[in-house]
Amino acid sequence: MPALKHKAETRKLYFNSLLQAIKFCILEKKSVRSTAQEYGIDKNTLRRNIKKVEENYDDIAIVEDDELLEFLRMCSRKTPCNMIFTPSQEKDLVDYILKYVDHYHGLTLGEVKQLAFQFANKLKLKYFSSWDDDATAGPKWCRLFMKRHPELTLRHPEQISLNRVKAFSKPIVEKYFSNLGNLLEKHLFGCNAIYNMAECGFSAVPSKMGKVIVLNQGIRKVASVETLERGTMLTMALTVNAYGNSIPSFFLFPRKEMETGNCLDNVLDGTVGLANESGLMGQPEFVQYLWHFIRFVNPSLERPVLLLLDSHTSHLSVEALDIASENGIHILSFPPYCRHKLNPLEVSVFGSLENYFISECSTWSTKNDNKVFKIQNIPELVCAALDSALMPKTIKMGFTATGIAPYNPNIFSDTDFANYSNPFEDNESEQQTRIILVDAAKKDDHDGEVFIYHSSISDEIDPLQDLALKRVKRKLSKKILPNKATSPSKRHKANDSLPLEEDFCIICLSLLPTNMTSINSTKCSICQLPVHLKCATETSFTCKICEHLEDGNKDKFNYLLKT
Structure with a gap:
């Protein structure tokens, strides 16, 4: 370790001396040989670096030393001789x-x-x-x-709905943290009094399975036996606190009537299960959950607690709010579509819980061959997965990452609030919401296509401009470009609208035939508008409008008014 530290300090001193020598030669107009001897640098090295600095900077007197040092370090790195980019x-x-x-x-x-x-x-x-x-x-x-570039790596992206991306904005999150701060300041909640509840679904047939070992050659597809083709979803309400503890789970089975006692074998003590037709949390089920929460947390008006949950309508019944207020439960909901970044369970627990559940399902299938995996087996496997997923350290990390405990309203930076803007969608706003492809997008209809103009200098060398235009044309072709395979009469019947401009002859202004062929119609060689063959003077012709425009008149609309 001391040797490496000494080497780093030596390189730092070397670049500082090299920078001073370069400035001495360029600004003071001194000779390279005498300057190299004075600073103890090889003259060829000094001459080579002076040339690189002069090629990249017009006046180094106005450039900061940190930028020049970074440039010299970058130039000193060894790069392959066949490297395309600098x-x-x-x-x-x-x-x-x-x-x-x-x-x-x-x-x-x-x-x-x-x-x-x-x-x-x-x-x-x-x-x-x-x-x-x-x-x-x-x-x-x-x-x-x-x-x-080791900072780049491949990762499977997590699918996030467009509503979540748009809803996670700075004003909304600031309002949420303001409400949270007021509650923490007024009631002085400790880590053992801040609870978070979230719901998670589990299927009898997991959506993804772990990898298995097979022969390296000859096998492309590997099958896995499942007892059902399509699984049934079961809902679990999980509750944890900022101290790293949790209470027993609350299950909802998608059954109209069933004895849930048979479904809760080999589970943790205190686990509760209910049944309804949908298997989802409703207002009556949330009331039952609150009594389950009160049983294990034992809150009161003298010992109030804070319960954080999403803003679903099932949590807003009058009966539930009355029970909460009478028992000292202060409820704060997350903003809509923001729980993927503000809910501690969503951030730190549910991802690993799903993986552990899949592993438990695989183990159960191996040990219980030729047995049907039923929905009654899910609570047992979920509780087994919770033993591995609900680690105190993992739970605390979720509360820390969301800025709840310890309280940190500045946990999210400006990049987290980057407004989503699709460059291939219509956007009439001049606000610069996405600066990757488009700075200020302006639309101009021309021959059924949408062109995006770039106004900044940096976007003039944007390598994805051509690709963006191709994507715009391909995506909007069904809506903007005329369908050439459909006849005019069918188009009118399907769209139930007036005839299009392409359905009329531009000379006699009468409707064109249903099936246009080279025998009965032709097109202008410039604007490609169709005309009757009998109206055209020859097979290949140019209409009067295009001839007039070719003579230097650019205002097509004024010419049409005059004629």
Whole structure:
């Protein structure tokens, strides 16, 4: 360790001396040889770095020393001789990819390779000829790029609804933390008095299974025996507190009438189960849950507790609120569609709980061959999974990550509140909500396509502009572009609207035939509008409007008014 520390300090002193020598040569106009001898630096090294600094900076007198030191360190790193992008260009590429992740649009490896190819074309760099075959970078470049930047890694994205992304805004979260802070300040709740309840569903057939070991060659698909083709969902209400403790679970079975006592074998003491038609939490079931909560927590007006839960309508009945107020239970709900970041159980417990439950289901299937897995077996396996998932450290991490205990209203940064904006959707607002592809999107209808204009200088070399335009055309083609395979009469009947411009002859202004062929119709060679063949002077012709525009008149509308 001391040797490594000494080496780091030596390199720091070396770059400081190199920077001072470069400034001495450029600003004071001193010779390279005498300056290299004065600072103890090799003259060829000094001359090479002076050349790099002069190529990248016009005037180093106005550049900060930290930026110049970072540039010198970057230039000193060894890079492959066949490297396509410079280190600074690759840094811009990495920042671009990370911005996509911050805006809930992570790129796959294939999209990163397309991005690299378009980036190289925009910058007019030399790359391998094999990249032109599929308009993507090669797999070797992608592998080395990921190796050079260990901060990038592959992850399976978690699906988040658009409502959650849009609802998690700074004003809403600030209002929630203001209410939470007022309650904590007024009642002085400790960690053992702050509870969180959340509901989670479990299926008789898990949606995903763990990996199994098979022969490396010859087997592509591996099957797993399941007793049912489609599982039945069961709901569990789990409650924990900020001290790391939990109370027994509360299960809801999707049955109209059933004896839940037979379904609660081999579970934790105190576990309760109810049955209703849907198997979901309703207002009557939430009242029963509150009595279950009071039984184990024992709150009172002298010892009040805080219960955090989502804002579902099942939690807002008058009877439930009366029971809570009479027993010293202060209820605070999370903002709608924000529980994925504000609910401690959603953040730290439910993910690992699902994995442990899948493992328990796999173990049960192995030990109970040729037996049908029923919904009555789920509570037993869930309780077994809870023994591994409900660790005090894991529960505390959830309360800490959400800023509840300890209380931290600034737990989320501005990047967490990045407003979602889809560049391929209509957006008439001039507010810059997503700066990756579009700074200020303006729409202009032209021949059934939507074009996006970029106003910032940085977006002029945006490597995904062409890709964005292609995606816009492909997505909006069904809504904007006319359906050429459908006849005019069928279009009118299906849309129940007036005829389109393409259904009339632009010369005689009468309807065109239902089936337009080369025998009865033709098109203008410029605007491609159809006309009757008998109205056209020849097979290949140009209409008067296009001829007038070719003469220099750009105002088509004024010309139509005059004619």
